[in-house]
Amino acid sequence: MRIAIAxxxxxLLAAGxxxxxxxxxxxxxxxxxxxxxxxYGAP
Amino acid sequence: MGERTRQVVAALTGLxxxxxxxxxxxxxxxxxxxxxxxxxxxxxxPMTFGLTGTVPRQVPSxxxxxxxxxxxxxxxxxxxLLLAIFVMACMSAASLVPTPRLLPRLAxxxxxxxxxxxxxxxxxxxxxxxxxxxxxxWVVASAARxxxxxxxRRLVRALVxxxxxxxxxxxxxxxxxxAVALVSAxxxxxxxxxxxxxxxxxxxxxxGALRPAGVPGNGTAVDVFAARADTPFGVLGSLxxxxxxxxxxxxxxxxxxxxxxxFWLAVVLGSLFAYGRWCREPEWRRGAAVAAxxxxxxxxxxxxxxxxxxxxxxxWSGFAVLRDGQQYVAPLAVVVAVGLGVAADRAITxxxxxxxxxxxxxxxxxxxxxxxxxxxxxxAVHYPADWARARKIIAADSAPGDVLVLPWALYRSYPWNxxxxxxxxxxRYLNRRVVVNDALIVGRTTIAAEDPRALALAPAxxxxxxxxxxxxxxxxxxxxxxxxxxxxxxxxxxxxxxDLAVYRIDGAAAPREDRVPAAPxxxxxxxxSVVVFWSFLASGTTLGLPLLGSIRSRSPDRxxxxxxxxx
Numbered sequence: 001m002r003i004a005i006a007x008x009x010x011x012l013l014a015a016g017x018x019x020x021x022x023x024x025x026x027x028x029x030x031x032x033x034x035x036x037x038x039x040y041g042a043p
Numbered sequence: 044m045g046e047r048t049r050q051v052v053a054a055l056t057g058l059x060x061x062x063x064x065x066x067x068x069x070x071x072x073x074x075x076x077x078x079x080x081x082x083x084x085x086x087x088x089p090m091t092f093g094l095t096g097t098v099p100r101q102v103p104s105x106x107x108x109x110x111x112x113x114x115x116x117x118x119x120x121x122x123x124l125l126l127a128i129f130v131m132a133c134m135s136a137a138s139l140v141p142t143p144r145l146l147p148r149l150a151x152x153x154x155x156x157x158x159x160x161x162x163x164x165x166x167x168x169x170x171x172x173x174x175x176x177x178x179x180x181w182v183v184a185s186a187a188r189x190x191x192x193x194x195x196r197r198l199v200r201a202l203v204x205x206x207x208x209x210x211x212x213x214x215x216x217x218x219x220x221x222a223v224a225l226v227s228a229x230x231x232x233x234x235x236x237x238x239x240x241x242x243x244x245x246x247x248x249x250x251g252a253l254r255p256a257g258v259p260g261n262g263t264a265v266d267v268f269a270a271r272a273d274t275p276f277g278v279l280g281s282l283x284x285x286x287x288x289x290x291x292x293x294x295x296x297x298x299x300x301x302x303x304x305x306f307w308l309a310v311v312l313g314s315l316f317a318y319g320r321w322c323r324e325p326e327w328r329r330g331a332a333v334a335a336x337x338x339x340x341x342x343x344x345x346x347x348x349x350x351x352x353x354x355x356x357x358x359w360s361g362f363a364v365l366r367d368g369q370q371y372v373a374p375l376a377v378v379v380a381v382g383l384g385v386a387a388d389r390a391i392t393x394x395x396x397x398x399x400x401x402x403x404x405x406x407x408x409x410x411x412x413x414x415x416x417x418x419x420x421x422x423a424v425h426y427p428a429d430w431a432r433a434r435k436i437i438a439a440d441s442a443p444g445d446v447l448v449l450p451w452a453l454y455r456s457y458p459w460n461x462x463x464x465x466x467x468x469x470x471r472y473l474n475r476r477v478v479v480n481d482a483l484i485v486g487r488t489t490i491a492a493e494d495p496r497a498l499a500l501a502p503a504x505x506x507x508x509x510x511x512x513x514x515x516x517x518x519x520x521x522x523x524x525x526x527x528x529x530x531x532x533x534x535x536x537x538x539x540x541x542d543l544a545v546y547r548i549d550g551a552a553a554p555r556e557d558r559v560p561a562a563p564x565x566x567x568x569x570x571x572s573v574v575v576f577w578s579f580l581a582s583g584t585t586l587g588l589p590l591l592g593s594i595r596s597r598s599p600d601r602x603x604x605x606x607x608x609x610x
Contacts, residue, residue, distance in 0.1 A: 038452035
């Protein structure tokens, strides 16, 4: 059971860490307005 | 720890992963990204059932969403479905690992729910495909036991999420199930799998087959939708690491950087090694491996042997289903996840419990940018107020005629959706027949339109004027982007907002359109529904347990530590 709790805490910590990294990265970026406007995507 | 507790822990872990992945997408409003379109208060229309003559890719997933949205708000339906993908994926993969230990099961569950395949398909908005993907481990386990008593019913239940997902989800799950059955349950099992898949496909198969314009298949799209490298390991290496989607814009930020990609490749190779060496599950082990190998070949086909696939599409347009090849690596994801679980189990046996903890955390640590709405790409937004006004105006009008959407293109990058590309939501948002140009623009390539009504209206849409559109059965022209740039001459403006403009064309003729006959489609729905109800009623159980029970080992003596109980 302790191992299971450790695993869950690990997952949550990882999610938290990734959230922090992403927030940091995002705070330095503007909203991406993708052009051209009507494309489905690009290979 | 009991079996039920292990399932609950796996489900909660999946829920945690879902919450972490969706992040801002869980706020009130709709997440609109590429093919993912949900609208407020959706209604059942002929398009919902594929009767309008367009290719029925939205069948039956739209009908499922519309049915749920009659009970709870549509934005809540979207969040529930997206979270259900993570919960089911984690539970189903965890249930396949042949061990009573929790940690190895969680390693498999986390790996299956959090990997480049899930991230890329989620960003591409293919929630319906992911619904089938989430239940694929259950399908693998069930397909190996179709010839047992109750085996066919169990397979139907396992395939229900893929059946809801529709065309793409059922093709991926069906091919995987067929491969598993051929290896594990021989021809008799394979025939049953084919029968079940065919029955569950009826809601989209029948309108597709009866479509007046036939089944479209475009050879040029083979190159466009072929798998591409998103890691330094080339196309095949990218597919092996469960990435390689055709659309370069739907790769999670930071994925494919050499260090992270190398670690992830090591995890995948280690998992495959562990699967081959230590996975002793007698029923589906070989079948799943064959399904994964076959899926990998199909996934690579468009990239390494494009002329073969192009020729196949030329011979029979139904082979167009193989164009977006990367989706067929889904069975490989099952094998990788189970392999990681088996490796974690081995590590605990060898008293390296921390290695098992690392196996649980590795997928998240190596793909951190799936978190928080894939690094902020998946955000909930509200439709502008102009949209609701337009719907009210058009719904109140009883005069016949279709709605033509301008600009004449299928995808949009609305400013109110943070510039994120999305399939034009108007066909689902309005309760009339809405004609959009369904030609796809991918990079510099344009794939021809499939909707006969769009093809017929294309010249008029290029230079819209009321007289021409009136003759062709167009009652309204809706401009939902660059509203100042498009104005059909002679039409009456009834709404001119910043985000949407609506023009009415008085005296429009009744639209002429070859539609799919409703009667065979109704029969198809009844037949598929009867099969699903039979699978549940006959077993007298609920959705979750029979699926989970499907992986119960038949020969516990071959797995001495196996302590699962019967469902």
